[in-house]
Amino acid sequence: MSTLRALAKAQALAAGRAQPVATVRHLHLAQRPLVLVPLTLAGEANAPLAVLVGAAPKRARLLIVPQPRNRDQRFAFAAELAGILLDHLDGFRAVTEAVPVDRGRDVRHRYADAPQLLVPNPAGVTFLRLFGRSTRFRRPDGEYPVHPSVPLLGRWLTFFAERAEQPGSSALLAMTDALTLHWATGQSAVEDLHLPALLGWIDPPPGLTGARAAARAEDPSVCPPAGPATDPGFDNDVLAPAMARYAEATDEAARVEAYAELEGLLRDQLAPTWELMWRGVGLLRSLPAGARVAVRWDGDKDAFTGYAEHVDAGGGPQPRRDGAVAAAQRLHRLERAAASYAVQRAYDDPLVMAEHRLAGEAFVGMVTLADPKRVDDSGKRPVLRPRVQVVTTEPVAVPVGATLWSPARPGQKARVVFVTPGDGKTEVVVELSGGMGRGLTAPPGTVPEVGERVCLTTLSDGYLPVATFPAVDETPWTHGGPPAEVDPA
Amino acid sequence: MTSNEARLAAIRGGGPARRHNARTIAALTGNPGCTRRAVLDGAGVDKPALAERIGFPARFGQSRFAITRGNAFEAQVKADGGTELLRLVAERLGVPVPDSATWTDLGGADDLPDRRDRSRAALTADGSGAALFDHPLLALDVGGRRVHLEPDLVAARLAGRFHVVEIKSFPVIDGQADPAKVSAAAIQSAVYVLALRDLLAAAGRDAELVSHEVVLVCPRDFANQPVASLVDVRKQLLVLRRQLDRMARLDTLLATVPADFTADPTADPAALRAALSRVEARYAPECLAACELAYFCRHEAGGHTAVLGRPVREALGGVASVAEVLALAAGEHAPDPEREEAAALLRAAARLRADALTGDAA
Numbered sequence: 005m006s007t008l009r010a011l012a013k014a015q016a017l018a019a020g021r022a023q024p025v026a027t028v029r030h031l032h033l034a035q036r037p038l039v040l041v042p043l044t045l046a047g048e049a050n051a052p053l054a055v056l057v058g059a060a061p062k063r064a065r066l067l068i069v070p071q072p073r074n075r076d077q078r079f080a081f082a083a084e085l086a087g088i089l090l091d092h093l094d095g096f097r098a099v100t101e102a103v104p105v106d107r108g109r110d111v112r113h114r115y116a117d118a119p120q121l122l123v124p125n126p127a128g129v130t131f132l133r134l135f136g137r138s139t140r141f142r143r144p145d146g147e148y149p150v151h152p153s154v155p156l157l158g159r160w161l162t163f164f165a166e167r168a169e170q171p172g173s174s175a176l177l178a179m180t181d182a183l184t185l186h187w188a189t190g191q192s193a194v195e196d197l198h199l200p201a202l203l204g205w206i207d208p209p210p211g212l213t214g215a216r217a218a219a220r221a222e223d224p225s226v227c228p229p230a231g232p233a234t235d236p237g238f239d240n241d242v243l244a245p246a247m248a249r250y251a252e253a254t255d256e257a258a259r260v261e262a263y264a265e266l267e268g269l270l271r272d273q274l275a276p277t278w279e280l281m282w283r284g285v286g287l288l289r290s291l292p293a294g295a296r297v298a299v300r301w302d303g304d305k306d307a308f309t310g311y312a313e314h315v316d317a318g319g320g321p322q323p324r325r326d327g328a329v330a331a332a333q334r335l336h337r338l339e340r341a342a343a344s345y346a347v348q349r350a351y352d353d354p355l356v357m358a359e360h361r362l363a364g365e366a367f368v369g370m371v372t373l374a375d376p377k378r379v380d381d382s383g384k385r386p387v388l389r390p391r392v393q394v395v396t397t398e399p400v401a402v403p404v405g406a407t408l409w410s411p412a413r414p415g416q417k418a419r420v421v422f423v424t425p426g427d428g429k430t431e432v433v434v435e436l437s438g439g440m441g442r443g444l445t446a447p448p449g450t451v452p453e454v455g456e457r458v459c460l461t462t463l464s465d466g467y468l469p470v471a472t473f474p475a476v477d478e479t480p481w482t483h484g485g486p487p488a489e490v491d492p493a
Numbered sequence: 494m495t496s497n498e499a500r501l502a503a504i505r506g507g508g509p510a511r512r513h514n515a516r517t518i519a520a521l522t523g524n525p526g527c528t529r530r531a532v533l534d535g536a537g538v539d540k541p542a543l544a545e546r547i548g549f550p551a552r553f554g555q556s557r558f559a560i561t562r563g564n565a566f567e568a569q570v571k572a573d574g575g576t577e578l579l580r581l582v583a584e585r586l587g588v589p590v591p592d593s594a595t596w597t598d599l600g601g602a603d604d605l606p607d608r609r610d611r612s613r614a615a616l617t618a619d620g621s622g623a624a625l626f627d628h629p630l631l632a633l634d635v636g637g638r639r640v641h642l643e644p645d646l647v648a649a650r651l652a653g654r655f656h657v658v659e660i661k662s663f664p665v666i667d668g669q670a671d672p673a674k675v676s677a678a679a680i681q682s683a684v685y686v687l688a689l690r691d692l693l694a695a696a697g698r699d700a701e702l703v704s705h706e707v708v709l710v711c712p713r714d715f716a717n718q719p720v721a722s723l724v725d726v727r728k729q730l731l732v733l734r735r736q737l738d739r740m741a742r743l744d745t746l747l748a749t750v751p752a753d754f755t756a757d758p759t760a761d762p763a764a765l766r767a768a769l770s771r772v773e774a775r776y777a778p779e780c781l782a783a784c785e786l787a788y789f790c791r792h793e794a795g796g797h798t799a800v801l802g803r804p805v806r807e808a809l810g811g812v813a814s815v816a817e818v819l820a821l822a823a824g825e826h827a828p829d830p831e832r833e834e835a836a837a838l839l840r841a842a843a844r845l846r847a848d849a850l851t852g853d854a855a
């Protein structure tokens with residue numbers, strides 16, 4: 005926890021209302037996100053009980069499992085959910101866009117947009133991951149056949165759950181994470197996992213402070229939990245008797261009636277969270293998107309395209325566990341994504357950059373001298389190397405010779421030439437290279453002018469080199485050697 | 494009855510003392526600095542009733558679905574007199590599966606001394622053959638008092654060593670279980686290991702006969718098939734030991750509590766709230782999952798950085814009150830010498846935040 009964020013929490017507590025910790029939205033928000041609010045049966049291994057699903061506030065569809073321990077009903081539910089999800093995904097497969105590759109010498113095609121899934125909280129992501137795991141190896145033939153769409157659903161849910169682990173991906177988001185990325189509440193991180201309480205702080209109803217609204221949201225009789233776990237009181241007093249009535253129904257009419265009753269009471273548990281999900285979407289939409297959000301969403305589009313092609317080509321389900329090489333590659337990929345995501349957010353958002361300024365990784369100052377025409381002709385060829393002097397009142401923790409970057413001109417390097425501390429101020433002279441065209445004259449705007457406020461930082465949004473890994477069939481014996489052929493379910 | 498016992502009885506009111514179990518001991522040691530909890534638990538106060546009475550009901554309800562499922566799984570695992578359980582445990586430990594084993598159920602009627610004696614006799618008896626002991630009644634010293642543990646475990650003696658076996662109904666999927674549940678189970682098992690070792694040591698036997706490797710038996714993947722996993726609880730044992738040692742003796746704590754203090758759940762709510770606030774507490778958000786009084790203590794701690802959680806409090810330089818944090822950040826008053834550094838950081842943070850929020854930054 006950075007001191008800046010912690011201070012925002014203290015301010016929120018004092019003000020009785022959440023405080024912003026971002027000035028722009030750091031995630032992509034789809035035009036029509038597919039919102040899923042799942043519930044599970046307590047005590048079972050991820051047995052679905054109900055889900056409210058849909059891509060618009062007025063288009064909620066309720067699916068329920070009247071007897072969650074019943075295998076056939078569970079897979080019937082999976083098939084129904086598959087129908088909705090796969091249909092939604094298909095909606096993104098009509099339009100493609102061309103992306104230049106190989107320095108513009110060639111193009112490749114990808115889907116022009118990708119689907120986005122939203123769930124209330126991280127436990128909702130876990131639910132989808134485990135539901136994906138429990139369905140992707142099922143088969144439409146053999147001893148316990150399921151509908152052919154069920155294993156497909158499993159693969160796609162697994163795909164989304166894996167994307168959700170990638171920092172900066174917006175393919176599958178937990179609403180509580182999305183909101184706490186932008187607002188700090190006056191409560192703890194555990195309490196922030198409760199969507200109704202979190203929204204109570206961010207957007208309290210008229211006449212209530214955030215703290216009061218959050219406290220009220222903790223009472224399950226006023227505000228049902230956002231799932232997937234249900235309220236034990238609801239289980240014991242409402243759900244169990246209704247399930248028993250369904251199980252004991254002796255004729256069709258009684259069964260239909262009991263089913264309708266279950267539907268009604270599960271809808272009542274889910275509907276408040278459904279409303280909150282769309283309120284969260286509205287709050288996030290009210291923030292302008294950060295400049296680098298679109299680039300990251302392109303990554304999600306690539307991933308979606310890639311997986312759709314894999315499925316089309318008859319590719320198999322994701323393995324239960326990664327082999328050694330795949331695991332190392334994955335870790336490396338996630339680390340790179342995390343590093344670049346952190347830098348991109350700082351570049352996009354002065355409030356995030358402020359955390360790095362506090363940590364001594366960046367400073368903001370005023371340009372007091374500029375020599376935009378300076379040419380260095382000590383080498384074989386003269387090169388344009390303007391120098392500017394920046395005066396800052398912030399502590400400067402960078403040594404001479406260090407390379408800095410500025411979010412305003414991400415393609416330009418600034419090498420530190422002099423650092424002169426003075427009375428409450430520091431003068432820093434930097435020498436610029438890059439981002440100024442090819443000539444010996446800098447085009448207007450490419451060199452900061454006297455009087456401009458600039459931010460200089462050690463964070464670079466540049467390309468991080470990709471590590472190389474052995475091929476899977478060359479997995480070293482220290483890592484278990486090459487894995488055996490994919491094990492069937 | 495000693496005077497302390499009489500005092501504890503008065504604190505608890507008319508009712509019988511609530512019994513401890515591994516979960517409550519684990520939770521107790523989770524916040525060893527809290528006098529309020531130590532006294533209430535030490536006296537065996539009915540904390541759920543107390544919390545309800547003072548208008549801050551706890552929310553530790555259990556779903557009957559979860560209870561049914563837990564019981565069914567446990568019954569299934571123990572169904573054949575332990576043969577299957579023994580095989581699972583032996584295979585997991587890598588020792589030969591014994592041809593036969595004895596199964597001793599030490600549960601039964603709630604006659605404490607008798608059960609205690611039977612448990613001690615059975616567990617310390619000579620013999621090294623494979624044996625399973627169900628529901629042994631164990632005890633532990635907590636805050637200078639002997640507390641009994643509601644036994645919900647099986648102790649397995651295999652190849653001459655005892656292993657704590659816990660049957661839990663959360664699933665292990667592809668070799669992985671919910672980490673929060675595993676760590677809760679690990680610390681509870683550690684409580685049992687400690688108590689078992691105490692029992693053997695008291696009988697003059699080697700405490701190390703009780704292994705630090707406990708066996709967790711859970712359903713595998715999405716089915717009901719049980720699978721055994723080994724959990725090394727050495728770390729948990731160290732933590733528990735340290736926390737138990739750190740916990741002040743109950744007599745010492747009682748001396749700091751007002752003489753007329755009562756937490757009798759039938760007393761007047763306003764009087765109870767007033768009485769409780771005179772006994773020192775140490776609220777942290779972790780209390781929400783571990784102590785029935787959490788909502789009351791959280792309310793009382795309002796305006797303190799403690800309610801925001803430990804990492805936040807630390808990032809704020811350990812300053813306890815939110816008003817103080819904001820005053821330091823605004824540079825409103827000169828900080829104490831030892832707050833100098835924290836104050837400078839807070840001032841810088843406040844300036845940078847304001848700067849960025851007014852859009853004044855580059």
Ligand code: SF4
Nearest residue numbers: 527775780784787790
């Ligand atoms: S909830 Fe209150 S009494 Fe319980 S441990 Fe926390 S501070 Fe102590």
